[in-house]
Amino acid sequence: MDDKTGIDDADMAQALSARAGDRRAFAGLVRRHQDRMFGFLLRMLGTRDEAMDVTQDSFLKAWRALPDWRPEARFTTWLFQIARNAALDLLRHRLRIEFVSVDADPAHDMVEDYAPSPEKQFSDRQHIGLLQRAVDSLPVDQREILLLRELEDMSYAELALILGINEGTVKSRLARARAAALTNFRHYAGESPDD
Amino acid sequence: MTDPHEVHATDIDLSAYHDAELPAPSRLRIAAHIAACPLCAKRLADFAVLSADVALLPKESLGFDLASVIAGQLPAPARSSRRTPGPGWLGLLPAGIGATVSIALGIAMGGVLFGGGAALPRETAAMSVFDSIPPGGLCLGLDSCYAEYSNKTGVVK
Numbered sequence: 001m002d003d004k005t006g007i008d009d010a011d012m013a014q015a016l017s018a019r020a021g022d023r024r025a026f027a028g029l030v031r032r033h034q035d036r037m038f039g040f041l042l043r044m045l046g047t048r049d050e051a052m053d054v055t056q057d058s059f060l061k062a063w064r065a066l067p068d069w070r071p072e073a074r075f076t077t078w079l080f081q082i083a084r085n086a087a088l089d090l091l092r093h094r095l096r097i098e099f100v101s102v103d104a105d106p107a108h109d110m111v112e113d114y115a116p117s118p119e120k121q122f123s124d125r126q127h128i129g130l131l132q133r134a135v136d137s138l139p140v141d142q143r144e145i146l147l148l149r150e151l152e153d154m155s156y157a158e159l160a161l162i163l164g165i166n167e168g169t170v171k172s173r174l175a176r177a178r179a180a181a182l183t184n185f186r187h188y189a190g191e192s193p194d195d
Numbered sequence: 196m197t198d199p200h201e202v203h204a205t206d207i208d209l210s211a212y213h214d215a216e217l218p219a220p221s222r223l224r225i226a227a228h229i230a231a232c233p234l235c236a237k238r239l240a241d242f243a244v245l246s247a248d249v250a251l252l253p254k255e256s257l258g259f260d261l262a263s264v265i266a267g268q269l270p271a272p273a274r275s276s277r278r279t280p281g282p283g284w285l286g287l288l289p290a291g292i293g294a295t296v297s298i299a300l301g302i303a304m305g306g307v308l309f310g311g312g313a314a315l316p317r318e319t320a321a322m323s324v325f326d327s328i329p330p331g332g333l334c335l336g337l338d339s340c341y342a343e344y345s346n347k348t349g350v351v352k
Contacts (some may be wrong), residue, residue, distance in 0.1 A: 023269055027262035034262070039255040055257065056265060063269050131248050149214070150249040156216045175210035178242050185245075 011075035019066045026066075030059050033076065036152065037083050043136065043147055044087040054090060058083040073161075080152065081162045084144060091140060134184035142177035149174055204228050204235045213242045 010032070017025035037058060042051040061082050069078055135143060141163075148154045148162065159170045204212075204225055211217045212225045229236045 021271075023266065026269070027266065030262040030265065031260065035254070035256045038257040042255050052257065056261060059261065059265055060268060063265075127248070128251060128253070132252055135249065135252070146249065150246050151252070156211075156214070171211050171216070172207050174214075175206040178210055178245055179206050181249075182241055182245055 008074060008076070012071060015066070015069060015075045016071065018063070019069060026063055029075070029079075033079060034059070037079065040080065040147055040151065041083055041087055044084075044140070044144060045090060046136070050090060054083065054086045058086050061086065074158065076152070077154070077158045077161055080148065080154075084148075084162055087144075088140070130188045131181075131185055133188050134181050137184050138177060138180055141173060142180055145170065145174050146177040146181060203232060204238075206238070209235060209239050210242055213239060213246070 011029065014025040014028045018029060034055060038051055038055045041054050041058075042048060045051050045054065058079070062079055065082065069075070135146065138146065145159060145163065148159055154162065156167045156170045156174075159165075159174070160167045163170070165173070208217065208221065208225055212222060212229075215222075217225065229239055
């Protein structure tokens, strides 16, 4: 939580400078958030090229919109709102809501070297691969809320702001997303629903 | 499910409980229920495992410094659309002054054109084309022309 506060403080200072036209401050913001935003967009869009393009476009849009950013809003929330809207625009544009199957992309199964033994590595890799497939198979509205909550640690109030819905809807949509992800995971793992 | 009449906690409540996003009374109620219901406790544990696993998904990296890539593409910072220089009418002052000066200039120029001065002889000359006596007093027509000329000028030919 302290890390989050520290990042927020740094964001605040740099965003205020960037808003006044300081390009170096904006570069600092880009460097701090580019991988997080790219990771979120990659899981939303499914392809690296598109995720790269949308990441870049989102930062350019953020720069142009910075004069309208208010310090009362957490910078990350505001930034992810821009990225999420850009991703949805692209998804609408290509009229494709379903992800490309992760089976087709071996890179999806790649995972860092966490475990000591080859068996454990294989097991972990398989587990993470299945989970990733389960998340990627979710409908867009469930996938985005799950990722923003679990990976970006957004509160329900922040999720409501980013997604343009009320907190009651955040609660129900997130619960549905979790239930669906668990169902998908068990399905891909060959487990029965009662396991 | 051990007791078919038992009311279980909903996924919505369990999910919000897991996120510590329930108000205190609901939180206490769910906590008491979980302590007595293995089924809901298991569901809550599933949500917790899912959260932990999703957090373990590989962190993707862009792989290059985006800041230096877009540095040359950043346009000049725009002015805030919310900021206005003082009260609303003050921002219209330059345009108002310009409009007033334009109208005043128009009136003055119109006055010069219609109020006499240098333009008048030109107008008279132009109108004389339609007089019965042409410019220069030359008339090759009837004698009556000369009579009219005499009446106007006092010169008898």
